[in-house]
Amino acid sequence: MTGPGAGDALFDNDDLAAASHRPEQYADEQRSDPAGTVDPAAVDPALTDPAAVAEAVAPVRSIAAEVGAVLLRTEDLTVRFGGLTALDHVGFEIRRGEILGLIGPNGAGKTTCFNAITGVYRPSAGAVYFDGAVLGKTKRNQITRLGIARTFQNIRLFGEMTALENVVVGTDARHKTSVPGAIFRTARHRREERDAVERGMALLEFVGIAPRAMEKARNLSYGDQRRLEIARALATEPKLLCLDEPAAGFNPSEKSALMDLIRKIRDDGFTVLLIEHDMRLVMGVTDRIVVLEFGRKIADDLPAAIRADPAVIAAYLGVPDDQVAGAEEGRP
Numbered sequence: 001m002t003g004p005g006a007g008d009a010l011f012d013n014d015d016l017a018a019a020s021h022r023p024e025q026y027a028d029e030q031r032s033d034p035a036g037t038v039d040p041a042a043v044d045p046a047l048t049d050p051a052a053v054a055e056a057v058a059p060v061r062s063i064a065a066e067v068g069a070v071l072l073r074t075e076d077l078t079v080r081f082g083g084l085t086a087l088d089h090v091g092f093e094i095r096r097g098e099i100l101g102l103i104g105p106n107g108a109g110k111t112t113c114f115n116a117i118t119g120v121y122r123p124s125a126g127a128v129y130f131d132g133a134v135l136g137k138t139k140r141n142q143i144t145r146l147g148i149a150r151t152f153q154n155i156r157l158f159g160e161m162t163a164l165e166n167v168v169v170g171t172d173a174r175h176k177t178s179v180p181g182a183i184f185r186t187a188r189h190r191r192e193e194r195d196a197v198e199r200g201m202a203l204l205e206f207v208g209i210a211p212r213a214m215e216k217a218r219n220l221s222y223g224d225q226r227r228l229e230i231a232r233a234l235a236t237e238p239k240l241l242c243l244d245e246p247a248a249g250f251n252p253s254e255k256s257a258l259m260d261l262i263r264k265i266r267d268d269g270f271t272v273l274l275i276e277h278d279m280r281l282v283m284g285v286t287d288r289i290v291v292l293e294f295g296r297k298i299a300d301d302l303p304a305a306i307r308a309d310p311a312v313i314a315a316y317l318g319v320p321d322d323q324v325a326g327a328e329e330g331r332p
């Protein structure tokens, strides 16, 4: 299976989601072109059975924590950029099996928090505890192996690789075969490769894009690329899946379909940390919500309580709750 070779530039649309509208190059014209689509049932009849697909996708990794036990905890987590404190002594917990929302206005520190958790930034102060260990000096790839996967606010895929290959790259992180095993194509290596492809197809079916398995990632519609990113993150069998504004640039019906997918992911046994800018959107899908404003945690409660919290309402410009999402979208 092709790896992320030197010739394949990382497809990183820097200002993609930053502009909170769908960029023009992501017009969904591919939807109307049936050429190149895959019939998942022809690949594997089991892919027509949602229960079998969910079973194939479900995390098999043994986990120390019980459902409801603390999986991740930040303690006084602080990140400074020069004179700017992007994250200011933030402490919160994620329990296993939970969908935790991390919300707040633009610039509140949500992405910085993800970056500190996933090892992109070393905290200026404070600590992150995950599954019983402190992540202090843990490197990014080690953090992935420990079981934290993420998607990016700005889509990052291998554009020249197919959707399936992008997902299989994710499962590669879990392979046990040594390099000689790969060179001599031992039975174990062949089995792992076949398993990775089967699980990759199941993951694509799970997120709803199996018919596009053989399409290059860069040719997928914007919405399908967002789904592919989620499938690739799930391929690493994470204990914790971190999604950074996965619905950015989506219209309301796409957003609600994505929330259904996030619920399905949790129901399949994953724990989810969801960054979302649109407050109304997270209300329906999260179990609990942490609110950041100017790098500080201003609330941490059940969605119904967050909705009524004066400090949260003030952070969102004091607009009445039913107008929050619309007001956010209208912001520059």
Ligand SMILES: Nc1ncnc2c1ncn2[C@@H]1O[C@H](COP(=O)(O)OP(=O)(O)O)[C@@H](O)[C@H]1O
Binding pocket: 081, 084, 086, 104, 105, 106, 107, 108, 109, 110, 111, 112, 113
């Ligand atoms: N790499 C960086 N260097 C300098 N400042 C940064 C960097 N990343 C984020 N910031 C700043 O930190 C603050 C929080 O940003 P961010 O975490 O991206 O917010 P959010 O995701 O909530 O919109 C902002 O003021 C932003 O400009």
Ligand SMILES: [Mg+2]
Binding pocket: 110, 111, 112, 153
């Ligand atoms: Mg952000």
